[in-house]
Amino acid sequence: MEKLCLTLYFSACKLRHYMLSFTTCIIAQTDLVKYMLSRPILRGRIGKWVLALSEFSLQYVPQKAVKGQAIADFLAHHPMLDTLAVRDLEVATETITRPDLTCLPEYAALYQATVSLQPWVLYFDGSRTDTLAGAGVLENSAADRFSYSFQLEFWCTNNQAEYEALIIGLEVLLELGVQDIQVHGDSLLVINQLREKFRCTSFLLAPYLDRALELLVQFDDVDLEHIPRERNFAANELAGARVERRTLPSWLAWADSPAVAALDLIDVDWRVPLIAYLKQPDHSADRKIRFLVLNYFLRNDELLQRGEDGVDFKCVYGREAKCLMREAHAGVCGAHQAGPKIRWLIRRQGYYWPSILKDCITFAKGCQDCQAHGLVQHIPNIPMQPIIKPWPTRGWALDLIGMIHPHSSLQHKFIIVATDFFTKWVEAEPLKEASGATIRQFIFNHIICRFGIQRCWYRIGGQHS
Incomplete structure (x- = not known):
């Protein structure tokens, strides 16, 4: 900061005969005059510079505003010719109630990139009356909001209608390429069964629960929350609306031939080859597997890792690991701590997976509450660029x-x-x-x-x- 003040003082001395008759604008990232005048005691070099600059009329202009105006002028004089016009995109969004990526191939990658910036909120509700059954789904993000209303053409219970609405909403989000979601519903039974707090004792709901859990595993981050019926008003109205709606058979009728083809998961459970080798040792197996399996053993068909101090760690994967990180970081006893501390807390409770430190650091960096209430970063928001000559008039x-x-x-x-x-x-x-x-x-x-x-x-x- 003192180097910038010295630069201002040296420039004012060299250009004194130009600056005395006019108001000079100082373009910088910080207000140098305010910095010098806010010193508790004006002495030494700072005091000398302030006295020398007191005869000039100086005005501070933020560098960000000047740079932003320069970028705007550059984009105005150099338009992109390959991009579709904005009005074409607006017409497409007005005519399509449900975003179909095949209709806008140029914006497919861009749309999938934007929907993953923040979690989508899925509101679902099912309704069953004496005459018909309906499912309402409301998907909401920062910029998009989609509403779906379906009339179920089969007999079902109220809980089955709730599951139908949830499965429809999850499949739509997977088709859009969404990875982080928040599921809100007013059915306490469905939410607690998905959280594995309630057991499913009904043979009618068991296939729906398995299908819903299979869809939830395909997301990177899932947050389930039970909300009162007043907050789920929009989805409830869609489920019970008396308007012309799309009829939909039961999920069990078209589960064998889904309309949307599912992609094969690239990520494979890291525990599978270790468990297979421990149950049936094979000398022709991969050398890396034979070396790693020395630190693991099976107990009641569960994979455990041997600890250095005699404490065994339970090996977890996927959704269970995400739940552990969320509970340690922002749970009941969580203090929104950094990634290494989350890893220490999880290992203290007796859990392990190979990429635990990397996943904990990534999870802590992606916490919105930590970003909103964290310390203010004082580093420059733009990378520092070297200048050709570090001194005026050189x-x-x-x-x-x-x-x-x-x-x-x-x-x-x-x-x-x-x-x-x-x-x-x-x-x-x-x-x-x-x-x-x-x-x-x-x-x-x-x-x-x-x-x-x-x-x-x-x-x-x-x-x-």
């Missing part, structure tokens, strides 16, 4: 413009321009002839007499007639 670039047609009234045919690398200060003078004597006279009168002897000169190449 290097100048010369350029000769001409010959100019027609000539001026005083028969000036050329213009010589000198630009300072640091301050971008420009000195220019019209010339009648481009000779060595006139250029030497310009450098002596306008540069050396005003700013002193320079360290280096640069000539911008070009042909002049």
Whole structure:
């Protein structure tokens, strides 16, 4: 910060005869004048600089605003010709009630990238009356909101209608490419069965529960929350609406031939090869598996890791690992601590998986509450760029413009321009002839007499007639 203040002081001393008659705008990331005047005691170098700058009229302009205006001007003068017009995209969104990525192939990757920035909220509700059954789904994000209403053409219970609405909403989100979701429903039975707090004793609901858990595993982060019926008003209205809706058979009827093809999961449970080798040792197995299996053993068909101090760790994977990180970071006893501390807490409770430290650090960085209430970052928000010359008036670039047609009234045919690398200060003078004597006279009168002897000169190449 003191180097920037020194730069301001040196520039003001060199350009004093220009700055005394005008108001000078200081473009910087921080207000240098405010920094110097806010010192408790004006003494030493700072006090000397403040006294020297007191005769000038200085005005601070944030560098961000200037840079943003420059970027806006650049984009206005250099439009992108390959991108569709905004009005085309707006027409497409008005005519499609449900976003179909096949209709907008150019924006498929962009749409999938935007929906994953923050979690989507899924509100579901099912309704069963004496005459018909309905399912309502409301999907909401920061910028999009989609509502679906289905009439179920089969007999079902109220809990089955709730599961039908949940399965429909999850499949739609998977088709859109969403990875982080929050599921809100007013059915306490469905939410607690998904949380594995309630057991499913009904043979009618068991297939629905298995299908819902199979869909939830495909998401990266899932948050289940029970809400009162007043907060689920929109989904409840969609489930019980008496308007023309799309009829939908039971999930059990089309479970064998789904309309949307499911992608094969690339990520495989890391415990499977270890358990297979422990149950049936094979010398032809991979050498890495035979080496890693020395630290593991089976107890009641559960994979455990041997600890260094005699404490065994239960090996977990996938959704169970995410629940452990969420509980240790933001649970009842969680204090929103960093990734290494979350790893220490999880291992203290007796759990382990190979990428535990990396996953904990990533989970802590992605916590929205930590980002909103964390410490203020004082580092610059833009990367620091080195400058060519670290001092004002140390290097100048010369350029000769001409010959100019027609000539001026005083028969000036050329213009010589000198630009300072640091301050971008420009000195220019019209010339009648481009000779060595006139250029030497310009450098002596306008540069050396005003700013002193320079360290280096640069000539911008070009042909002049």
